[in-house]
Amino acid sequence: MNAPTILVFDSGLGGLTVHAHVARARPDARIVYVADDEVFPYGRLTNGELIERVTAVFSRLLPLIEPDLIVIACNTASTIALAALRERFATSFVGTVPAVKPAAAATRSRRISVLGTPGTVRQEYTAELIRNFASDCRVTLVGAPRLAALAEAHMRGEAVSDDDLAAEIAPCFVEDEGGRTDVVALACTHYPLVLSRLEALAPWPVTWIDPAPAIARRVVQLLGEAPAGVPARTDGTALFTAGRALTPALATVLAERGLSPAVVEPVPSRLTPAVPSFK
Numbered sequence: 001m002n003a004p005t006i007l008v009f010d011s012g013l014g015g016l017t018v019h020a021h022v023a024r025a026r027p028d029a030r031i032v033y034v035a036d037d038e039v040f041p042y043g044r045l046t047n048g049e050l051i052e053r054v055t056a057v058f059s060r061l062l063p064l065i066e067p068d069l070i071v072i073a074c075n076t077a078s079t080i081a082l083a084a085l086r087e088r089f090a091t092s093f094v095g096t097v098p099a100v101k102p103a104a105a106a107t108r109s110r111r112i113s114v115l116g117t118p119g120t121v122r123q124e125y126t127a128e129l130i131r132n133f134a135s136d137c138r139v140t141l142v143g144a145p146r147l148a149a150l151a152e153a154h155m156r157g158e159a160v161s162d163d164d165l166a167a168e169i170a171p172c173f174v175e176d177e178g179g180r181t182d183v184v185a186l187a188c189t190h191y192p193l194v195l196s197r198l199e200a201l202a203p204w205p206v207t208w209i210d211p212a213p214a215i216a217r218r219v220v221q222l223l224g225e226a227p228a229g230v231p232a233r234t235d236g237t238a239l240f241t242a243g244r245a246l247t248p249a250l251a252t253v254l255a256e257r258g259l260s261p262a263v264v265e266p267v268p269s270r271l272t273p274a275v276p277s278f279k
């Protein structure tokens with residue numbers, strides 16, 4: 001297949017961390033980045049609301065985009081809705097799920113933390129990954145209520161305090177008589193957006209695991225390698241479902257990532273009330 005179209009999907013800007021690796025792995029691909037900012041953050045939805053919402057968004061957008069492959073660059077949507085999406089739509093999907101297996105492979109202290117949205121960490125899917133791949137580890141599940149929204153604000157160019165970020169990651173750092181946490185799996189694609197700040201705020205150094213490179217490898221497994229020597233495309237599109245204007249800082253971030261123009265394709269929701277501000 002030549003020059004495939006890849007749809008990279010998230011509730012907001014977190015999927016940009018996956019987009020960067022996918023775009024590097026298949027520089028010839030036409031990429032459409034979809035941010036379902038109408039109902040962000042997904043972490044506060046019930047499973048039923050989330051499945052209903054993502055199904056509605058894909059029903060609306062797939063005929064417009066006609067992707068060859070869809071990357072769900074969102075742990076919350078993948079752990080809750082991936083099975084339903086695969087059942088409903090014929091397009092191939094690649095999901096993003098908590099990197100428990102690489103975390104268990106990397107830890108020396110056998111103490112790992114899984115940092116995700118409250119939605120992701122309460123899923124049976126996550127519990128099963130831990131049973132299957134980390135049964136010999138002490139695993140601390142941390143559902144960070146505000147960290148995805150703080151990462152979004154950071155990307156929009158707003159001030160986000162160190163204290164707010166530190167409070168979100170504090171429960172990941174566990175110390176007992178036998179040792180302390182040495183690996184944190186970043187189980188929300190928003191968190192690598194602020195990784196350098198999280199590293200600086202950590203009470204002690206740990207290995208942070210970002211699943212994005214593994215997702216890009218899976219994309220190449222499914223679509224094949226890009227033809228040798230193709231130049232990177234810069235005509236990607238970012239599509240936002242809420243209809244809000246982008247800040248100049250965000251427009252710049254998107255353009256730097258080859259996602260310009262940014263367009264708005266409103267997909268209104270009756271499912272959820274207005275998002276409470278994180279401030």
Ligand code: DGL
Binds near residue numbers: 011014076189
């Ligand atoms: N980026 C998302 C994830 O990987 C979700 C953030 C949210 O909408 O709560 O889980």
